[in-house]
Amino acid sequence: QLQLQESGPGSVKPSETLSLTCSVSGGPITANNYHWGWIRQSPERGLEWIGGSHYRGGTGYNPSLESRVTVTVDTSRNQFSLQLTSVSVAETAIYYCVRHFRGFTDYFDPWGQGILVTVSS
């Protein structure tokens, strides 16, 4: 059974870069038809899709975040990462890593347990 686990700092200062890693176990990150991505959740914004990447490098990002987001896949470690630059206090949220199926249909499954990231000075 595929499992995803987020890791990284639980706090970031405003204007700095948020960096998270997702470790994938129980299956290869090199599977076709899947992107590996990130979704965040806060009471103010609800669930918000951030974006993701295929292991071969194709990416898809939320246009509202695209200028600040990078998702990269490390096949040697079976993990992928998120970098979000110039964060603001409003981006305090639980960040989930997800496997994103993109084929005849399109959905997020499974999800990691989530990691709370607080943006505060």
Add this chain to the structure above:
Amino acid sequence: DIQMTQSPSTLSASLGDRVTITCRASQYINNFLNWYQQRPGEAPKLLIYAASTLQSEVPSRFSASGSGTDFTFTINSLQPEDFATYFCQQSFNSPRTFGQGTRVEI
């Protein structure tokens, strides 16, 4: 962006009840609609994809239907573990967007 609107926001029900949640998209999304369950303190879990296809190992008391802009999600015979928040999500185009959620409470 496609706006997803769920109703109701909160639903009070009892064990054994049949409950229905609706989700409306602000524009046509064919059948690119998914449903997720989120229990308190947990990550969302995919229940249904492509508007009506039950994900593997999801109990058959969950069902959904719809196409175009209007969708419904139903739980037959509510069980204790079903008290949670349910979200719809469109995958028709980018950015993928979610409804605001429907909390099913006792």
